[in-house]
Amino acid sequence: TQLLEQSPQFLSIQEGENLTVYCNSSSVFSSLQWYRQEPGEGPVLLVTVVTGGEVKKLKRLTFQFGDARKDSSLHITAAQPGDTGLYLCAGSSGNTGKLIFGQGTTLQVKP
Amino acid sequence: DAGVTQSPTHLIKTRGQQVTLRCSPKSGHDTVSWYQQALGQGPQFIFQYYEEEERQRGNFPDRFSGHQFPNYSSELNVNALLLGDSALYLCASSLGDRVHGYTFGSGTRLTVV
Secondary structure, eight states, X not given: OOOOEEEOSXXXXXXXXXXXXXXXXXXXXXXXXXXXXXXXXXXXXXXXXXXXXXXXXXXXXXXXXXTTSSEEEEEESSOOGGGOEEEEEEEXXXXXXXXEEOOOEEEEEEO | OOOOEEEOSEEEEOTTOOEEEEEEXXXXXXXXXXXXXXXXXXXXXXXEEEXXXXXXXXXXXXXXXXXXXXXXXXXXXXXXXXXXXXXXXXXXXXXXXXXXXXXXXXXXXXXXX
8 A cells, every 4th residue: 555654744833934844655656746735725736746856946845756756855945924734745656547645734834 | 717616615414314526627627536635634535537437446435436427527426424424525637547637626525413
């Protein structure tokens, strides 16, 4: 059974601080996605990484896929209150069309 | 461009009852996947429909069933509801099985009392 473990599960920081969220597995994934979900809404895709060692940047967010394609990280620089939400990583294997989600990281950024 | 539409948005049912949730995929998408998200957890894959057939299934009992219609819309049915079925049910649409192109709806919040 493929599992993705996210850490930390909850993070409360002050505006302007940096943070990193980790997503780890013992399984290899063909691609990994990061989503952000707000209360009462569905997950919204932030990024997809497919190549081991790949780094993608989205404004103040930096995503990295591990060399072995078993782990990923999300780094936020100078967090803002608008970054508050649930961050989910999700992996897929081959073209199964099925996503395996981590349990999520709840981020609270205080002004 | 309409995204994924789910109905109803909220639902309260009694234990033992049956429920039907509906999903209209994003325009141009032909595949619908359903996920269950318990409070404080990540979504869990229930099943996926393509060409009106169930193509993949997650680790959910037979009480969970679905259907896809010729217009690509889909229904999720849950029989003999249990308290543990209370969750946010998410529908995601895509073109084929391309997980990179998933679009999620806002979900249906089901509460079983």
